[in-house]
Amino acid sequence: MALEDVPRLGCGRSIDEVWAGIDQPPTGHEEHCQYCQTARTRLQRLQEATVALRESDLHDPELKPRPGLTRAIMDVARAEVRRGNRLLVRTTDHGTIEISEQALDSLIRIAATAIPGIHSRRCRIDIRTLPNSPHETTSTARAPRLVINFRVAAAAGIDIPKTVDALRQKIRTAIPAGIGIDAGTINITVEDLYDV
Amino acid sequence: MDDHGPGPEPDEGDEGSIVARAQDGDLAAFEHLVIAYQDRIFRLAYRMLNDRLDAEDVVQETLTSSWRSLPLLADVNAFGAWLYRLATNKCLDLLRRRSTHAETSTDPDELLGIGEHGFPQAPAGTDPADQAQWSAQQEGLAAVLNTLPPAQRACWLLREIHGRSYTEISDTLKISPTTVRGMLARARHHIAEGMGQWR
Amino acid sequence: MSDPYLPGSLINSQLIASLAARTALETPGVLRLEPTLEGFLARLGPAALRSLRHPGSQDGSYRHDGVTATINDGTARVDLDIATDIAYTALTVAEAVQQRIHENISHTGLTPGRIHIHILSIEPRPE
Structure with a gap:
């Protein structure tokens, strides 16, 4: 896991650097660099998709454990606490x-x-x-x-x-x-x- | 000022006190924590494992084992971080066991096609055109996510979906914060590329 | 077996257990008997329970939620797990329970042995 593992674009900049500036307008370099433009477009889409996934997972009624799970966990806890000091x-x-x-x-x-x-x-x-x-x-x-x-x-x-x-x-x-x-x-x- | 109820009801704003009570065996306090965390842990486990039943097992094991070792937790304010660590490592263990038992392909390009189950539905009432684009994006992301190596996926989910700190993730995965940053950058790169191919 | 008129053979441990449980529940300040691990297993199904509970087993003891009774040589010993009402003084309640069980056992003709009371919870009476 050396530092050079960090993915770099054809122009030598790291993905991290592009990502860090994704919320800002493109820099002078980015406006003219083909690599950076492609990366920005992709990362912007990634960012949107990330936010959308986070929100939809949070509110998706399907993405919850079965209703009886709390009870099952509490039953185990209850059974074990009785053996306390x-x-x-x-x-x-x-x-x-x-x-x-x-x-x-x-x-x-x-x-x-x-x-x-x-x-x-x-x-x-x-x-x-x-x-x-x-x-x-x-x-x-x-x-x-x-x-x-x-x-x-x-x-x-x-x-x-x-x-x-x-x-x-x-x-x-x-x-x-x-x-x-x-x-x-x-x-x-x-x-x-x-x-x- | 202080509005205390009749019983020792946990106060929302002070999780440390709730954790401390649970450490002493207070079941009501522990139940409060179970309810506060079970859905989050489930979402993490589901995205790690792509299997409802396995994800539920992870939730149950994480929370029951947290009950047992709760008295050992030194910092009551670190409960959330500790649960995430337990859950993440249970997921990684399970994936390790799966990969030694099953003949699952580890070639990312092949895996890209097999993530069709379990994608979230677009929220009701979304405009059909938006919905098409929305779900394409979702499917792309969810599918590519499944192609990441487990530790990288955990790293990305913990940071981007669950908002956990770099320090916490580095503790969880037992790697340095610098390595976490590198891993996260590779995950983003990989996902962005993959989503491009998906289109 | 040898003498059918010995009290020990007429009164079994299950009867003493239910006598103790009833006596406890009738004592002011006792909220309930505390379910033990067995009570939890009872909800898992009859099979799990059968493997644990042996009414009138060889050691002459009977267990139910919160109460164990053992009869040995005409002496009845009781272990009881209770929850008490916070409006009462728990030790006073426990001593009253002990005293009453002691008396009620002696009415059966058995010798009251040690009566162990465990206060597992002290809580407000539910409205």
Whole structure:
């Protein structure tokens, strides 16, 4: 793929050079050069055909995948998400209670939608349980501690520290209310700004 | 100012946030991305492969494998580029497998005649004279496109039909941006020549 | 086999599974049992499903969407996947489900074993 592979016309100019000037009137050289004139005509036709193809493909109802495809893709995704991480949040006399990381995530995201100027991004949750002694079987002794690492995008121009505080506060109340455990540590990172 | 709905609905303008949610397993966010990209990927795959079913397979494989490896995507703003790369490479793999299995002719002049299926129809309501010229041009372009070597065709489609950047195309095809420019120039030259012959 | 009056032989795992499922669905704050991979396969067709589901199989367990029940030596163990209503506190809901299933199993004459609850989703109740 050396540079000399770039196609050149009989007059020595490259196709690229002609292409670059296709929207402008012909140059002095092009007006007199047979090679350039032929190339210009062809490239102009190519350009028109390209635009036409782009537009017709975009709007051609035939050029869409079958209607059931979205569903098929989502079925696979849905089946796989259920095997995601589960966090053990309580051991009772009757058994264990686990919560999927996904459920915690969505609770946090729903909380975040109440804060204007914040878009949720990634959320990682660790759960730290104090090592329990072999005698303990009930819930009271081993309160799990969440460590939430939440990344967000903020609207350009907002007061970031104030908004992040409001967000943290919102999560701190949403988790005990929605799940029944302490929110633990909430680390919030503003990783991006978005235009309003 | 901010009009947030009741649920965590994705916001159109901030694809990065939608991608990030999908990375965490948010199905609604992922579905939003599937709907946003499936038609584009299909159009690319169809023009690469000239086969509806193969193109649909590429769309399905690209999007389901994107779901699986989504957590590994470092830059949420690069999702589109990444999907195009997955899809393009799936098309190129498929064409490679086809060429080793089938006795398809690789002579451009012979191939020129076999692209008769799958050409787009002129938009309804087009003047008949315009329509004739329009479809002749379309057929010429679509047919010549099929005669390009796969990487060159991918390069041309990504740039001219899908408006992807030189840098992105060079990442996708694992060639330098300079080589992309050269490849694109050869593709244009080849297509312009071919269309001339078609007339 | 040896003694037809043992509760374990009258109450099978399928019955315990449906008892657990019904109990869960009657508990305030439970939206639904969460379909698992099996639920997804069910939509693919009966053949795919048959290959997965073995009602009353040798290991004495029964699986249905979101619930697995196993009976061993007269003890019934239950695994349940649920989605809860965001208006409720999920752990309180899960504990109530556990408590009720525990009681309902003991009414069958079987010994309630471990009851594992997995909260797979917390979401607003659909209008």
